[in-house]
Amino acid sequence: MSEGTSIRRSSSRAGTTRKPKKNQLPIALAVVVLIIAVGIFASTRSANAAIFWITGIAFGFVLQKARFCFTASMRDPYLTGGTSITRAVLIAFALTTIGFTAIKYGYAVKGLAIPGMSYVVPISGATAVGAIMFGTGMVIAGGCASGTLMRVGEMFHMNMISLVFFIVGSLLGANHFGWWKLNFISNGPKVFLPDYLGWFGAVAAQLTLIAIIYIIAAVYEKRRGGGGAAH
Amino acid sequence: MEGSKKFFDKITQTEFYQMWFKNAYSYVTGAVLLSILQIATLASTGEPWGVSGVFANWGAWIYEAFGGSVDKWYYFSSQGAQNTLNSGILNDPGSYRNMGIIVGALLATLFASQFKIKKIKNKKQIVAATIGGLLMGYGARLSFGCNIGALYGGIASLSLSGWVFAVFMFVGAVAGSKLLVKYFM
Amino acid sequence: MKEVILDCMGEACPVPLIKCQNKIAELEIGDVMIVQIDHSCAMKNVPEWANKEGYNCELEEVDDGEWEVIIEKSR
Numbered sequence: 001m002s003e004g005t006s007i008r009r010s011s012s013r014a015g016t017t018r019k020p021k022k023n024q025l026p027i028a029l030a031v032v033v034l035i036i037a038v039g040i041f042a043s044t045r046s047a048n049a050a051i052f053w054i055t056g057i058a059f060g061f062v063l064q065k066a067r068f069c070f071t072a073s074m075r076d077p078y079l080t081g082g083t084s085i086t087r088a089v090l091i092a093f094a095l096t097t098i099g100f101t102a103i104k105y106g107y108a109v110k111g112l113a114i115p116g117m118s119y120v121v122p123i124s125g126a127t128a129v130g131a132i133m134f135g136t137g138m139v140i141a142g143g144c145a146s147g148t149l150m151r152v153g154e155m156f157h158m159n160m161i162s163l164v165f166f167i168v169g170s171l172l173g174a175n176h177f178g179w180w181k182l183n184f185i186s187n188g189p190k191v192f193l194p195d196y197l198g199w200f201g202a203v204a205a206q207l208t209l210i211a212i213i214y215i216i217a218a219v220y221e222k223r224r225g226g227g228g229a230a231h
Numbered sequence: 232m233e234g235s236k237k238f239f240d241k242i243t244q245t246e247f248y249q250m251w252f253k254n255a256y257s258y259v260t261g262a263v264l265l266s267i268l269q270i271a272t273l274a275s276t277g278e279p280w281g282v283s284g285v286f287a288n289w290g291a292w293i294y295e296a297f298g299g300s301v302d303k304w305y306y307f308s309s310q311g312a313q314n315t316l317n318s319g320i321l322n323d324p325g326s327y328r329n330m331g332i333i334v335g336a337l338l339a340t341l342f343a344s345q346f347k348i349k350k351i352k353n354k355k356q357i358v359a360a361t362i363g364g365l366l367m368g369y370g371a372r373l374s375f376g377c378n379i380g381a382l383y384g385g386i387a388s389l390s391l392s393g394w395v396f397a398v399f400m401f402v403g404a405v406a407g408s409k410l411l412v413k414y415f416m
Numbered sequence: 417m418k419e420v421i422l423d424c425m426g427e428a429c430p431v432p433l434i435k436c437q438n439k440i441a442e443l444e445i446g447d448v449m450i451v452q453i454d455h456s457c458a459m460k461n462v463p464e465w466a467n468k469e470g471y472n473c474e475l476e477e478v479d480d481g482e483w484e485v486i487i488e489k490s491r
Contacts, residue, residue: 007448007472007488021344022480025239028341035334038327045322051275052324056331057338058268059280064339066261067457070378072429074404079412080433082465088258089383092266096387099270100279104388115277120390121375127392128399130373131381133366135403138378139411141363142428145282145377148364149329153336154456155348158356158428162364169368170283171290178305180373191391202389209394255460340456340481347454347481352426416431 063150071138071147081224083217090217094210101194101203108199117192124188126180137169243344252342269387276324279384282332283377285325286368291316306372359415363407370403419448424458425482432458433465436487440471443489451485452478459483 035057042049062068066088073089076082104114121127138144141162143151148166151159193202242248256264272280291301295316301307307316320326340346351357371377374396376384382400385393422439424432432453439449451462459475462485466473472488 007474007486021477023236023239023243024341024344024346024480025243026235027346028338031334031338031341035338038334042327046318046324048276048324049322049327052328053331055268055272055275055280056328057335058331059265059328060332060335060337061339062256062261062264062268062335063332064336064456066256066258066264067460068258068261068265069429069457070382071404072457072461074401075408075430076461078405079408079430080437080461080465082461082468084464085258088262091259092262092269093383093386095263095266096269096383097389099266100273100387101389103270103273116273116279116384116388119279119281119376119380119384119388121381121385121392123392123395126373127375127381127395130370130375131396131399132403132406133370134374134377135370135400135405136407136410137363137366137368137370137403139363139404139407140359140415141367142359144367144379145286145371146332146379148367149282149332150336153333153338154340155337155346156428156455157349157351158360161351161357162360162367165361165364166283166368166371167286167290167293167364169365169370170287170372171294171368172365173369173372174287174290174301174306175304176369177372181305193389193391206386206389345456345477345481347479349426349454349481356426356428411430412434416434 059146060150060153063146064154069143069147071142071144074135075139077217077220081221083221086217087214090210090214094207097203097206097210101199104194105199120190120192122185122188122190124184126184127188252339253344269383279380279388280328281325281376281380281384282329283368283371283380285323285329287372288312288315288323289320289326290368292320355415359411417444417446417448419450422449422451424451424453424455427453427455427458429455429457429461433461436462436465436485440469440487440489445489445491447489449487449489451487452482453485454482456481459485462487 039050039053042053069085070089073086077086100116104116107114141148143159143162145166148159148163152163193206197205243253269280291307294301307313315323374381381396382393385396422435424435432451432455436451443449453459453462463473463475466487470491472490474486476484476486478484
């Protein structure tokens, strides 16, 4: 990160004086004011809106600061041989699994309805087709849903285009959803792992699986080493 | 003006500003912070973090603004979906969160003084963004979400669907990589 | 010993990294490659890759949201 480079560069370029960089902090502070204003407005609209707004800001901030890219986690192992983002995503899966299960267990043990069960969805041919379409699309477009939003915030015009067509595609998908539901989704089983393995067994099995994939990813990266781009 | 610039430069050069707002975080730091936010989201709202479902609502609102109607669509037939659509975007929490992701990322680049408008470089990028966006939008509806809802939220919710999604999305990512190298580079 | 400039301005991930991997294969040991990027993710994954390969690598922020990654093919 040093300003003066120690790698020897040709005389023509070395020591080129850069124009002084602008300090964008004042604009950032203006955006903070805007965020607070929208937050206050949101809190007047619905109980949850302000919480969603602030967590959204936090998600966007963290995604950008860490350059956290779910697309890269799936793409880089094949394309460039790197698995560092893949392994970070696995860490996120493991930590969130523990936290989520603690919350769910807390409800279950009191005999209350377990929160977030709408995310346990049927497994069917539609899952496979949708996932393949999604995986293909995100690599071509250079960002998944969260990555696209993050890069829209970073002012990438390319991702703005893909956001527009993401919305168009969603509308088409919603339009055809009835057909997929009738022919595929309605026959698909919902599998909530604790129903089959118990709470402890489900978490233990999942963390073990995540650990195994982590090791495979790390070893794969070392083995492939100076492999370079795949073709 | 000169004085205030000096003042702001002084702030941005402090050790803690550099650490929290200027330098990129490691991927693992990102993973830990996202996990905390995910858990906070489930605890406070009763649902994991989701992104792409909101886009279908945005599509419906835009379609209706142009005179279309989605009332007869099976996808929007549930009472919950109808309520969301009828109460409008300004009352929809999910829309606030998605807009928040955009503004949060914008804020992060401004704090780091790295804001720059990135224009389209060539026609290939337009084609790639169009096809990629359509595939993602359609695919996310079939599999109940994207990398966040179907993958991250699904796996963390101990749903087998998350793992199935992961396997097939990896297949898609390999196919996408081949297409990218062949046609869009 | 030569110095090449690789212009990746406006390129989205993973294109800059793939171009780097392809270009470095053509270079001789001791050559220097200067990669110009404005994709905020590439400023992280290009140096990460170069370090992993054991090349000397430096990152310089040349303007708001623009970087140069200077990579010496040192082995």
